[in-house]
Amino acid sequence: MLNVAIVGPGLVGGALLEQLAAHAQSPRFASLPISVVGLINSKKMAISTKSFTAQDLDQWKTAILGSSAVVADLSQFTDSLAVLKGSTAVVDCTSSDTIAELYPLWLSKGLHVVTPNKKGFSNDISLFRKIQQLSASPKGPVVYHEATVGAGLPILSTLNDLVRTGDKIVKIEGIFSGTLSYLFNNFSIPGATQKFSECVSVAKSSGYTEPDPRDDLNGMDVARKVTILGRVAGLDLSIDTLPVENIVPEELRGVSSAEEFMSRLPEFDEHFKKLNDEALASGSVLRYVGMVDGVNSQSSVKLARYARDHPFASLKGSDNIIAFTTERFPNPLIIQGAGAGAAVTAFGIFADLIKVCERFGTGSA
């Protein structure tokens, strides 16, 4: 049995629990050896004394968070998990730096980590290296974070395979943000009628954006993904030195909340319309692109113009497109598909949990 504790059962974490429950209730997978034993959010932490199989997940929130097995703090939460029988994985579904800084402690106690949270792999490189070093043993524990880049798309697993089989990464380029993909696929096209702020609002209500959409529009989400890809490819990239184009209007960068930002964004629709009209007048469209440069250390994150028949100009919805140019793939290996949204992100986390089950003898799905 794989014990699973979820930190932050919000949009993505909630979708993961629903997928676990649905999966276990389908006769074909009833034996899924995953048991949710803990949930914490920023207000309450609970470890269940009862092992909740996926069938019980319909009541997971009340059943666990309402239970008496409430723990006082993260240290007690960690200690309670470390003594459980069998393998235990902590799934961090927050975007918290503080929680990401706990990964080395969790790993040192033999807990696996599965997460879509980019912070642990894109903040200070010393944390990235410590996580790598503590999860390097073939006997485990492991860290799987496929959903940190392109949600459930097999980006990091493909990159890992390329690197581990000795291929040389020349360039990794693409549209890494589901939010910005959705925005420009719907705003920067000839004849578009939606205003920029309306597109942002739809992206947020569709569950694509970070908790604060400025973390998408300022380029930091893409910068984090470029940094993660670069580091996995063996480059010492840092978000502090990566050139990142921030498209949040200066006047809105410092407003106190995501709600205030969203309410004031319509004031700048004209600004974005002008940018778009200029691109369209030159026969181009605007797309927000990240690039990992494996040869000349010129990695970048920026808004750029593309001809209307360019592959980056023909995406739909929140699609990402990632092109790996390597020694073996001079014509790039391309992965494309939805790169944001609760369900496709939860899918990536779920698939990582199944990898933990298969690798550590808790049965396959």
Ligand SMILES: NC(=O)C1=CN([C@@H]2O[C@H](COP(=O)(O)OP(=O)(O)OC[C@H]3O[C@@H](n4cnc5c(N)ncnc54)[C@H](OP(=O)(O)O)[C@@H]3O)[C@@H](O)[C@H]2O)C=CC1
């Ligand atoms: N949405 C998407 O398409 C994708 C999202 N991701 C990543 O998934 C993660 C979650 O995103 P999403 O579900 O949209 O975000 P939400 O804001 O919906 O959920 C975040 C959850 O984390 C909890 N939380 C925040 N801080 C803490 C803390 N310090 N301790 C415990 N719990 C905490 C929140 O609880 P409370 O409400 O009580 O504060 C909330 O339940 C992010 O890292 C995001 O970058 C990755 C790929 C795609």
Ligand SMILES: N[C@@H](CC=O)C(=O)O
């Ligand atoms: N906000 C991000 C979520 C996935 O990483 C995006 O829009 O891609």
Ligand code: NA
């Ligand atoms: Na992915």
